[in-house]
Amino acid sequence: STRAQNISINKQNTSLKEVFQLIEKQTSFTVVYDSKIIKATKPFSLTVKDVSIETLLNRCLRDLDLDYIISMNTIVVRRKLNAPVPIMITRVTGKVTDSKGSPIPGVSIRIKGSNKGTSTDMDGKYTIDAPEPTSILVFTSIGYNVKELLVGSQKVIDVILMEEVKSLDDLVVIGYGTVNKKDLTGSVSSIKADEISKSKVTSFQEAIQGKMAGIQITSSSGEPGAAMNISIRGANTIYGSTSPLFVIDGVPYDANANEVGTASIGNKTSANPLSSLNPNDIESVDVLKDASSTAIYGSRGANGVVIITTKTGKLGAPKIDYDGYMSFSNATKKLGVLSPDEYLDYRRIVSPNTILFYKDTNKDGLYNELDEPVDLSELEKHDWQDETLQTGVSQNHNVSFSVKKDNTSYAGGIGYLDQGAIVRNNDFKRYSARLKVDQDFNTKLKIGLNISLSQTGQDGASQSGGGDGLFNGIVQNLVISKPIEFYDPLWDRAGAYISPLTMIDDAYKSAATVQNNISGYLNYKFIPGLTLNISGGGILTNSKTKEFYGKKTSWGVGDNGLGIIQDQKAASIFNTNQLTYEKWFNKNHYLNAMIATEISQYTYEYFSVQKSNFSDESTGIDDIAKGTIAKGSASYKDVNRRLSYFGRVNYTLLTKHLFTGTFRADGSDKFGKGKRFGYFPSFAYGWLISEEPFLKNSKQISNLKLRLSYGETGNERIESYRYLARLENAFYNGELGQAPASSANPDLKWETTIQYNAGIDLGLFNNRIELTLDIYSKQTKNMLLPVYVPGRTGYNQQWQNVGRVDNKGIEFQINTKNIKSKDFNWETSFNISSNRNEVKDIGNIGYIPVTMGGGWITNVGRVTVGQPIGxxxxxxxxxxxxxxxxxxxxxxxxxxxxxxxxxxxxxxxxxxxxxxxxxxxxxxxxxxxxxxxxxxxxxxxxSRSTPKFFGGLNNTIRYKNFDVNIFLEGAYGNQIFNESKYRLExxxxxxxxxxxxxxxxxxxxxxxxxxxxxxxxxxxxxATLTSSYFVEDASYLRLKNVSIGYRFSDDLMKKIGVGSARIYVNGSNLHTWTKYTGYDPEIQSENALLAGFDRISYPRARVYTIGLNVGF
Amino acid sequence: CKDYLDTEPYSFNTVENLYKTPQDAEIGLTGCYSILNATNVQGTGFGESFTVKMPIMLNAGTDELVTQDGFTDPNYAPFGTAEVSSQNETIRNNWFFLFAGINRCNYLLENIEKANVPSPRRQEIIGEARFLRGLLYFYLATFYGGVPVYEASQQDPKAQRSKLESVYQLILADFNNAYQNLPNRAGIEGRANKWSAAGYLAKVYTYLGSCNENAVGKSLNYPLNSFDWVNKTEMYANAKSITDEIIAESGYELTKNYSYLFRETTKSQLAEESLFSIQSKTNSANGNYNLWLFWQIPIGSSVAGGGYGWFRPTGELFFKYNNADERRKNNLTLYVDPQGQKENIEGINYFIPLPCTDPLNGNYCVGKFRYRDPISKSISNGTAWSDADVPLLRFADILLLNAEAKYYTGDEAGARSRLKEVRYRSNPTAIDVLTTAYLKANFIDELLDERSRELCFEGWRRIDLIRFGKYESAINSLTDYLGSWNRIVPLLKSNVKPYKIWFPIPKTEIELSPIDQNPKY
Incomplete structure (x- = not known):
């Protein structure tokens, strides 16, 4: 970062040489120049006061054939590039070694500002021709800090590259800015690209699952593209969404599962709107957890903020990478149900005198010994799980490139994923492309454009079960369907025997979603330290779902074929204008201040049409005109706007006391006039104890920081206009009626979450061991709740600000570098978190009932004061x-x-x-x-749906060219109400x-x-009464990922013209230790108020992958 | 930027914007009607109207209908075993639904002037809204006793329960207003007319008269729900004169085919006899439907129009009918078989359930109402939902109420001939056999049996047993062996107590704003 070091000069008849001396005197910069090029300059007078180096130099060099570059603390004055330059090539040789003196092969050496370059040989030696003494050599190698050196008059330049002490100097994205991890005052967890790409998964949520303390991620089922629930430090609220805010390349985005189409009848398993993101494109994921970090997002920060940054063009030679894999998946588990013969035994016990065993030969209406028995050997017998669960074959290809040259950088790529599922006729496809361009026009102006497009398609498994919908999903059927083909006229509701196979093969569902994320920025430096950033853009989603249920499915039989088309459109658009000022007052005081305004708008539209009675099913949903009966139609539109003003001040005293204050004022049209604005302050203090004299020279303690923070954030994620006295449609006899649906509440306002956080970061032995411990306490007050009002008023509920939910927790993370040598590296990271959620107050009523429609046991849960949600x-x-x-x-x-x-x-x-x-x-x-x-x-x-503890353990081992990754993830103390037990018994x-x-x-x-x-x-x-009989311990430990890679030697690759190559094999979900008897203990029901509820959810896949990375 | 946040909703209107034009008034009135078979109100509930739950509240836990043994859904099952607690969700939502309907009517009555509706339609709209308000209060009062009386839309959340006398003053005033202002037949199909109001007046008069006559609830010593204030002589006289008028002048009659009163598609026959029905229409994609699935139709496969049988008839009801009585074949059956026989009624196919000859057959069920072959239904989820019109008040009932009024005004012979008139429609040839078989010396006993035979499962049994003081005795006379579902009778008997003639005030209502609970709950 450019530390503002201003300068004042008042001189008559001075020379450039003198000015350069003054600069060296007043600042820490060294000015390097070839004395020949300034000899000819004339004397001049100069009066400047407190100007930046750049201003001064621009002024002095304006009319000359000279320009300058600043590198580190060095100012190089040189001839303008386009000026006629006498060629003065210097051949430079040297050796690059690490701090221990071992040579480093393959270091890239480049002349700064040109594309000339070379690299070191096996002995770390290099030779390069420098065009002029002012040339700067740039040394880069993975795992080492970049080093830039001025050639000058040197002929031999030996270089020592320092190992990158990675985690500490990493930049952390904190929202409307970045900060060095060292200077961070809040609680933020980060994951970088290499970690994300290790687990060969299809969504970024899976890639970060279990890897960050305090962040619990659960998939709603094992279905490809299924919704992923992210809970950061517990659920804050009862009715508003508990999902965090996502910020994708600066675009704020409330992931709304309604944006992606899903089956419209029966069980709705919601989809993951972020599955359109290709994990390969992600540079980093930073999760803001405490309120000092999230308060800058004000009204949207209460549930935490997940900031996703995609890859940008990188320094170094232009790179093209290919990553491709193929994988094979199968179900991790099969549920133990009766075989056909056992099933017949069961029926014989339960009801021997039925049509299954006897033909009513004597026509007395009874089926018994007086009739001829049915020849059971003629029945078709099946094992439906074997017949419908299959090996899913997937392939994934990504090509990405990264270029940074002079003032332009660009990065992008295209990706293709075809994920075959473990259930017949079920797949997920993604096509993605993106391009990110950044251009420095001059030292003041920089602009960038970022476009990412994707199309995802989720086909089949229209009703996979697991949520709170009807108990007739495909997955449920393949478990519970009787294993024999037999039509029972009394009970087969479809009127014919319908097998799980025809349910799958005669039902069609396709949800195709196009998502565009487009944003741009303009960055202008007025003066050093003062920057204006204008950015804008949006995420546009369009999802179309087509469904067709033929006569041979239980969903289509009663309608003689049923076709449904749904269309969802959503647009999150925003504009932010941000002014940042940064200044060192002297070496003891550093200030960084930012103020900004932001407007944003969310638009959501929905449309659907249903038709039935298809005499001809051959064209299915693609000719809905064939359906002669219009069964239903719906449309809906909602627009929701925000207007915000916010700012942040970072102040560092003596490089060890760090202060952060933020303030945001957010206005939302979800509330009535006078109640629209909410105000969200936060404060944080960080003390870098290791910078204190008594620790500064400690051999053991390399880093010790104490962090304390307090902040307020908001939540307004309820449906729009709940403050108005609304009318609802009230049809009668086919005519439209209107009826009052709510009484107005002009006082409705923000829900506020107050959070306190205390954390310690400790680095030992040159950060070979790094520990982070955070404890926090959150109180959500003025919760937005549809509060029950006395029924005699004619109203059921009114949206009010009442109630309180508390979360308290502790998070611990440890990263160790166990072995670190040239050929053998072993790193371990472990995290564990515990969150205690408690409902403190839900207004003037004892409890909120939680029902799960569609099954036999429906009245299952309660939100009760004194208990956690769920x-x-x-x-x-x-x-x-x-x-x-x-x-x-x-x-x-x-x-x-x-x-x-x-x-x-x-x-x-x-x-x-x-x-x-x-x-x-x-x-x-x-x-x-x-x-x-x-x-x-x-x-x-x-029961309780949320775990007492959850965490993950990751081991990365590198031995010579081999690398191994082993990742375990788990949760303890959570329970599932396994409703399917009732039917399966x-x-x-x-x-x-x-x-x-x-x-x-x-x-x-x-x-x-x-x-x-x-x-x-x-x-x-x-048995059908809600009881603890159905509650099962769903604690689990999962061997989530094991991968082994081999990196081919660069020499070998060079011979065939390839930069680098690695092959790998990877296994996911290899084993799960759990007592849970359903398919998988990791589920998330549709109803957030009882997440641990299972009606046979989609089984999880065990995936074996073989893949290849090639870099050019 | 100042008005950036001044946005308006797209997909709904607000309350202030209704009642600006005569068309708005009609839309508001339709909104009032829709409470009759609302599936949910304000996003809450599941059919705590006449759609699903009120028929259960009105029929189950009587000598006609009990919970199927082993069916334990807490929102349904307790009604058939007389163990409805104040925490019951159905009760909570029903209370709210009925008051929501009253609020809608009051809102219309307050704002109708703003809508500039020309006469006489204006008076008719007022009359219809008052009819509906009276109807909703009538059901509230029969379920819960004295309730808060509201005549304005800003319904006071702290209002306390009024005495039954005040509630019935409003009910009678509302019905009378409708009776005086509504035309002979409504301009809009299925809406309330003069005779709907007259019919419900007859209901109120006989209800009050008999409750006073039989000292209903007197042992509970609970003045709020007392009937002591009723002048039964006046009530029976009123009942007689209004039913006489309906019989003479309304133009309603007994439709020829009893069964067609309960088929999904025979709406025109139903309209000949029913003074007021819950309406539903086929071609409404967003329509309001009725749901007979849970117990009112024969059990069986949904593709044959079969249902679930959550509530089952008692064996005693089967034996209340003479074998010759055609009505039994319609009302009590076995299951429907998708491969079984169909009958064609005016071009529409219906599956015929297997006939019941022995109520000890395990599949013995209510077969009174019938879904058609769902293949031709054009409503969403048509195997579950129905576009049928459901009779609330039939001309046959008016005849029986007239018989009751005649009996209490001293004309027993006239009363007995009314019973015969009702039986005759379904059984013209067997009428003499039935007259003999059904004869009971105590006219009221015979009347109650006849009401059961004719009107079973139509929403009157619980009210009838209560108002004649026979709620406990009728249930206690049931056996545990006469029908295959009678095995739950001991449970029902053990739960039946005098105070259960009133349902409890919902517990949440009391928690949210204290209000008096019915005795012993």
């Missing part, structure tokens, strides 16, 4: 009723068969309100001890469903009275 609420499972708990007819006559007995509970045996319990029924704890288990008195909190008496094998062999029977499993679900009348 709890299930129900009875506590307490074993199984046994025969000894009951009396029955005729004084408990043992001769009466079990299924004919009319059981009456003995006195003292707990009864369940509304249910005739029997032996084999689930028993619940009678919490209030009144002998009866009832809804009002005996339910309690029975015989909850539905029909022949439709298969059941769980383990349950079948261990269930309660009169002979084997289990106390852990009940009777078949349809005989266990209490």
């Amino acid at each position: 709890t299930a609420y129900g009875y506590v499972f307490d074993g199984v009723y046994q025969i000894s708990d009951f009396t029955w007819d005729n004084d408990s006559d043992p001769m009466i068969p079990h299924d004919k007995r009319f059981y009456v509970p003995k006195s003292g045996v707990v009864q369940v309100t509304g249910v005739n319990v029997r032996p084999g029924s689930s028993k619940f704890k009678d919490l209030n001890g009144d002998g009866i288990v009832d809804l009002d008195n005996d339910r309690t909190t029975i 015989g909850g539905v008496s029909s022949t439709w469903m298969n059941i769980n094998k383990d349950f079948f062999y261990n269930r309660w029977t009169t002979e084997r009275p289990s106390n852990t499993y009940g009777d078949f679900g349809d005989l266990n009348k209490t």
